[in-house]
Amino acid sequence: MSDETCIFCKIVQKEIPSKIIFENEDNMAFLDINPISEGHAIVIPKKHYNTLEDLPDDELSKLFQVVKKIAMLLHEKLNIDGYNVVQNNFKAAGQEINHSHVHIIPRTFGDMKIRLSLPKTSATNEELDRVLSKLKS
Numbered sequence: 001m002s003d004e005t006c007i008f009c010k011i012v013q014k015e016i017p018s019k020i021i022f023e024n025e026d027n028m029a030f031l032d033i034n035p036i037s038e039g040h041a042i043v044i045p046k047k048h049y050n051t052l053e054d055l056p057d058d059e060l061s062k063l064f065q066v067v068k069k070i071a072m073l074l075h076e077k078l079n080i081d082g083y084n085v086v087q088n089n090f091k092a093a094g095q096e097i098n099h100s101h102v103h104i105i106p107r108t109f110g111d112m113k114i115r116l117s118l119p120k121t122s123a124t125n126e127e128l129d130r131v132l133s134k135l136k137s
């Protein structure tokens with residue numbers, strides 16, 4: 001399961017170079033070529049799946065075990081205070097590479113790297129109930 005037009009599949013096949021942090025039979029973790037912060041890592045399944053929705057549960061489980069391992073490695077080895085785990089799905093959410101992947105983005109206090117200023121709104125009880133009933137119908 002590989003897509004010949006996919007950059008991440010090419011990274012898996014070692015057709016293009018990458019700075020590999022870790023790999024095993026199923027997964028690979030490498031440094032993002034345009035890091036948001038030092039140590040910005042990408043973790044992928046070796047098989048090509050477009051989005052989260054295409055990943056079988058067992059693959060997902062293995063993927064996130066590696067995400068945790070790499071997150072802990074970054075935390076231990078780099079002088080960081082935390083990290084964001086980001087996973088974009090579909091173009092509208094900013095997914096550029098259609099090979100499902102997880103970003104681990106190291107953070108330090110006051111780094112101003114990414115400001116997760118989530119544009120919060122308020123919702124009435126009725127609005128929350130309306131969306132809940134859509135989800136449950």
Ligand code: 5GP
Nearest residue numbers: 007018030031032033034088094095096097
């Ligand atoms: P997305 O927006 O799809 O969630 O993120 C794709 C990420 O892949 C971007 O952060 C981008 O910098 C990274 N990326 C794109 N092409 C390459 C590449 O050839 N090598 C590496 N290491 N990272 C890449």
Ligand code: ZN
Nearest residue numbers: 006009048099
């Ligand atoms: Zn791919």
